Amino acid sequence: MSATLKTRAPLEVASVPVPVKLAAAWASFMFLYVYVDVFNFYKPHVVAGILDGMIWRFEVSPPLLTGMLASVMIPAVMIVLSVTLPPRANRIVNVVVASLYVPYSVFNIAGSSAEWLPFYVVSIGVELALLGFIVRRAWTSVPRREAGALGAER
Numbered sequence: 001m002s003a004t005l006k007t008r009a010p011l012e013v014a015s016v017p018v019p020v021k022l023a024a025a026w027a028s029f030m031f032l033y034v035y036v037d038v039f040n041f042y043k044p045h046v047v048a049g050i051l052d053g054m055i056w057r058f059e060v061s062p063p064l065l066t067g068m069l070a071s072v073m074i075p076a077v078m079i080v081l082s083v084t085l086p087p088r089a090n091r092i093v094n095v096v097v098a099s100l101y102v103p104y105s106v107f108n109i110a111g112s113s114a115e116w117l118p119f120y121v122v123s124i125g126v127e128l129a130l131l132g133f134i135v136r137r138a139w140t141s142v143p144r145r146e147a148g149a150l151g152a153e154r
Contacts, residue, residue: 018137018138018141019082019083019090020082020083021137021141022078022082022083022090022094022134022137022138023078023079023080023082023083025130025133025134025137026075026076026078026079026082026134027079028130029075029101029127029130029131029134030072030075030076030079032123032126032127032130033072033075033105033127034072036108036123036127039119043116055068056111057111071104074097074101075097075101078093078094078097081093081094082094090138091138091139094134094135094137094138095135095138095139098131098134098135098138099131099135101127101131102128102131105124105127105128105131106124106128108120108123108124109124
């Protein structure tokens with residue numbers, strides 16, 4: 001007697017629902033977005049400026065920090081919204097929010113010197129690629145009508 005066991009390939013490709021792909025892209029964007037800001041602290045005079053009450057050219061204030069918090073909260077909330085919104089709202093919200101973050105991401109290079117160009121080209125380039133992925137996936141893949149289950153339409 002011999003038993004036949006079916007084994008899976010080590011990295012079998014599974015079908016991933018589009019809302020999960022969108023959430024993963026927003027999570028990736030969020031990590032990159034935050035780390036670019038953290039790595040920015042290593043640039044000369046940045047921390048000293050913050051300790052003196054200045055961030056870039058703005059005085060540190062409750063409205064400034066609230067605005068900065070909002071700019072980080074939006075991509076964080078998009079992770080949840082991507083898997084919970086109904087399809088039509090999901091499509092619209094992902095396309096609109098990702099599109100609005102394109103100029104916002106590009107703004108990071110403002111006021112930077114040429115020596116920091118590689119840092120910004122890489123970071124902004126990857127941010128834009130992720131935002132482009134989000135817009136394309138949401139526009140072309142999110143069903144235009146309700147599906148029965150999360151993964152019913154891919």
